[in-house]
Amino acid sequence: MLGAGLAKGMRETARNFIGSYLEYERLTTVEYPEEKIPAKETARQFPFLVYDGDDPEAGLRCVGCQICEKECPPQCIYIEKSKEKKPDHMGKMQLYPHTFDIDISVCMSCQICVEVCPFEAIKMDTEFEYSTTDRFGGLLADKHMLAKSNEHYNRIHPTEASAVDAKRKNDREVAAAKAKAKEEAAKAEAAKSKTDG
Amino acid sequence: MLENIFVVAKQSVMGFLSGFLPEASLPFISSFLSIAPILGIFPLLFALTTIFERKGLGRIQNRRGPNRVGIPMTDIRIAGFGQFIADGIKSLTKEDIVPSSADKLIHFLAPVALIIPVLLMFSVLPFGKNLVPLDMKNGLLFFFAVGAASELSIFMAGWSSRNKYSLLGAMRAIAQMISYEMPFILSSLVVVMAAGSLSLVDIAEAQTGGIWNWHVFTPWGLLGMILFFIAAMAEANRSPFDLPEGESELVAGYFTEYSGFKFAIFFMAEYLGLFAALSVWITLFFGGWNGPFGQYSLLPSYLWFMLKLVLCIFFIIWIRGTMPRIRMDQLMNFAWKFMLPMCLINLLGAGSGYYIRQTFPQSPLAGWFFEWLVVGTALFWIWLELGDRIAGKALTQKREYRYADQ
Amino acid sequence: MQSAFYILALLTIAGALGAMNFKRLVHCVLSLVVCFAGLAGLYLNLNAQFAGLVQLLVYVGAVAILVVFAMLLTRNAEDAPQNAGSTDWYLGLGVASMVFLILAFAVQGSELGAAETGKLSDPSVKAIGKSLMTTYVLPLEAMALLLTSALIGAVVIAKGPEEGGKP
Missing domain, CATH: 1.20.5 (Single alpha-helices involved in coiled-coils or other helix-helix interfaces)
Structure with missing residues (x-):
């Protein structure tokens, strides 16, 4: 019958209309600034720099190797190396970035910097609310803005972060074992030379 | 007391003014006092409809809809009902852009030429008992004639913009409005036959005395109500017949090249035309300003009218939230192969219904029963047959693209 | 009523003149519509509601649209504006004056012409x-x-x- 399908459709929309007032779960949207949907684990927006411990300066994983700066397709990363060195998590003396800037307005969120970083120092953040009244200075993220703790990384990408942490722990253990072996070898060498001498 | 409050108010204002104003100016003052409330109330209703429509469509799609704009400088949101004021201020203060290749004069005249007939439509509508700005003997004809005059301004808007989308939208609009003009008029004729008058005031008065006297409760009235509503939707370019401004195809149709307040005028004219058509729909089939309980009116007549109008507005928002836009060939098939024959058959039904009732002069109930039995069954059967055989096939058949497929 | 008649008559004649003299075809059509609407107004002014409203419905609502459609579908309306004036205008003048004379005689001869305008009932x-x-x-x-x-x-x-x- 002509019009029967229309009546069926009208019934469906009426059910939605009334249901949206009665059942909160029906609503597919949230009221954004007050209420936010938690970011998905796979969400990626802009890069940030990971640091360990409590001090963003001392714990920064970045060694200023500039690989990401060279690989970045839109050339949005600017790095200045430091003159002096500081020990990294394995106790090795490394340089660190004196300046590390990312121009958020240029970044295209390609994640290539994350792929190429050998030190697990740069990762993708889920933060997206960068709106500012100053479109040049306000969108240029410096080292202090970019540095975020490893706990933050563990919170936004737990699976990936635990894998990274395990790898770094393994690295440290291997390095420690190596150092120990070396030390022992040196000790043995010294003992040998003592006995020899 | 409440029933005649507007009439009494106008008389007292006129009595007060006649004390010191010259005699010759009084007819103008009187007309102004009749026109001003219409110019105030219906644009306000339009503004409220825009926000209700957005909220309603949101709820239909399981969203919240706009609920932010409230009183400025405070945190009070009044559920988003400040939105229409913000929209009004925005469109008033926006830059008015006229395309450099446009026909400037016609481009300017089109919105003016559109809003005048649309506002004129309201002049013959009976909003309540004794509440009609102009009690015209041929009120219904006036409504249709003035409505037909608005078609040309749509063409003016589309042609003068020098834009393909505008012109296509205008051509679609004209083709659609011309096609549905006929069912629009013919479907209302059954009521004219029943009431024996073209005056909308007389038609409304013919339905006094309770809900069972409304024309929608006769078989031809029911069918006429449905046909008139469909034709009115098409005349007002309203979903699902919003092809002239199909935003997914034609940007905004005939008013693509309009901005600022001229755009707002087009927008408003469309809604005001819709309100006028719905008001006529109410007057023809749903008893106009009559309450449903006979002599127990409960509410003043104008409030009954507004209540019915608001219910109609909710109904069309509901329809807009439900139905997809139909295709141009479906539109034409539906107009000429279903609506027009149905309207003509309905005229026959109204005539035979009249004679069936005449044969039972003593008992109106028996007349009513036999009318439904004979005319109602016949019209229902024709609806099914015509709907399935002609319109159903035309609406569902695959379209043949004569040139694109080769 | 008298002033309304003069305004409407002026509008009608201006519309008719515009329909003849505009260079662009669409302008001519729109001008013709003004002429139609003015005529409808004249009918209404003469207390002939039905004739006036039907004039509005049929001529402004349908005939004008028909002309517009015919114009837009048959030839390119965006052509360079051409001179719409005909060279043998004296022939047209003769035809027009003859039509006017016939109409004038018919109106003068009929009994309606003698009746006073106010007395005609609708x-x-x-x-x-x-x-x-x-x-x-x-x-x-x-x-x-x-x-x-x-x-x-x-x-x-x-x-x-x-x-x-x-x-």
């Missing part, structure tokens, strides 16, 4: 309908037949020859 739609269905039923039916045949003819012409060689 025939109700009911009365018009009744006389159409009784006194003038034959012309009405003949007209209906003519229009139907014209409609069918238009459909046949528009459809063109059947594809696939079927007769």
Whole structure:
């Protein structure tokens, strides 16, 4: 019958209309600034720099190797190396970035910097609310803005972060074992030379 | 007391003014006092409809809809009902852009030429008992004639913009409005036959005395109500017949090249035309300003009218939230192969219904029963047959693209 | 009423003049619509509601649209504006004056011409309908037949020859 399908459709929309007032779960949207949907684990927006411990300066994983700066397709990363060195998590003396800037307005969120970083120092953040009244200075993220703790990384990408942490722990253990072996070898060498001498 | 409050108010204002104003100016003052409330109330209703429509469509799609704009400088949101004021201020203060290749004069005249007939439509509508700005003997004809005059301004808007989308939208609009003009008029004729008058005031008065006297409760009235509503939707370019401004195809149709307040005028004219058509729909089939309980009116007549109008507005928002836009060939098939024959058959039904009732002069109930039995069954059967055989096939058949497929 | 008549008459004549003299075809059509609307206003001013409203409905609502469609679908309306004026205007002048004379004699000769304008009453739609269905039923039916045949003819012409060689 002509019009029967229309009546069926009208019934469906009426059910939605009334249901949206009665059942909160029906609503597919949230009221954004007050209420936010938690970011998905796979969400990626802009890069940030990971640091360990409590001090963003001392714990920064970045060694200023500039690989990401060279690989970045839109050339949005600017790095200045430091003159002096500081020990990294394995106790090795490394340089660190004196300046590390990312121009958020240029970044295209390609994640290539994350792929190429050998030190697990740069990762993708889920933060997206960068709106500012100053479109040049306000969108240029410096080292202090970019540095975020490893706990933050563990919170936004737990699976990936635990894998990274395990790898770094393994690295440290291997390095420690190596150092120990070396030390022992040196000790043995010294003992040998003592006995020899 | 409440029933005649507007009439009494106008008389007292006129009595007060006649004390010191010259005699010759009084007819103008009187007309102004009749026109001003219409110019105030219906644009306000339009503004409220825009926000209700957005909220309603949101709820239909399981969203919240706009609920932010409230009183400025405070945190009070009044559920988003400040939105229409913000929209009004925005469109008033926006830059008015006229395309450099446009026909400037016609481009300017089109919105003016559109809003005048649309506002004129309201002049013959009976909003309540004794509440009609102009009690015209041929009120219904006036409504249709003035409505037909608005078609040309749509063409003016589309042609003068020098834009393909505008012109296509205008051509679609004209083709659609011309096609549905006929069912629009013919479907209302059954009521004219029943009431024996073209005056909308007389038609409304013919339905006094309770809900069972409304024309929608006769078989031809029911069918006429449905046909008139469909034709009115098409005349007002309203979903699902919003092809002239199909935003997914034609940007905004005939008013693509309009901005600022001229755009707002087009927008408003469309809604005001819709309100006028719905008001006529109410007057023809749903008893106009009559309450449903006979002599127990409960509410003043104008409030009954507004209540019915608001219910109609909710109904069309509901329809807009439900139905997809139909295709141009479906539109034409539906107009000429279903609506027009149905309207003509309905005229026959109204005539035979009249004679069936005449044969039972003593008992109106028996007349009513036999009318439904004979005319109602016949019209229902024709609806099914015509709907399935002609319109159903035309609406569902695959379209043949004569040139694109080769 | 007198001033309304002058305004409407001016509007009608201006519209008619514009329809003749504008360079662009669309402007001519729109000007013609002004002329139609002015005529409708004149009818209404003469207390002939039905005639005036039907004039509005048919001429402004339908005939003008028909002209617009014919214009936009048959030739390119965006052509360079051409001079619409004809060279043999004196011939037209002769025809126009003859039509005017015939109309003037007819109006002067009829009894309606002698009646005072204010005294003419508006025939109700009911009365018009009744006389159409009784006194003038034959012309009405003949007209209906003519229009139907014209409609069918238009459909046949528009459809063109059947594809696939079927007769």
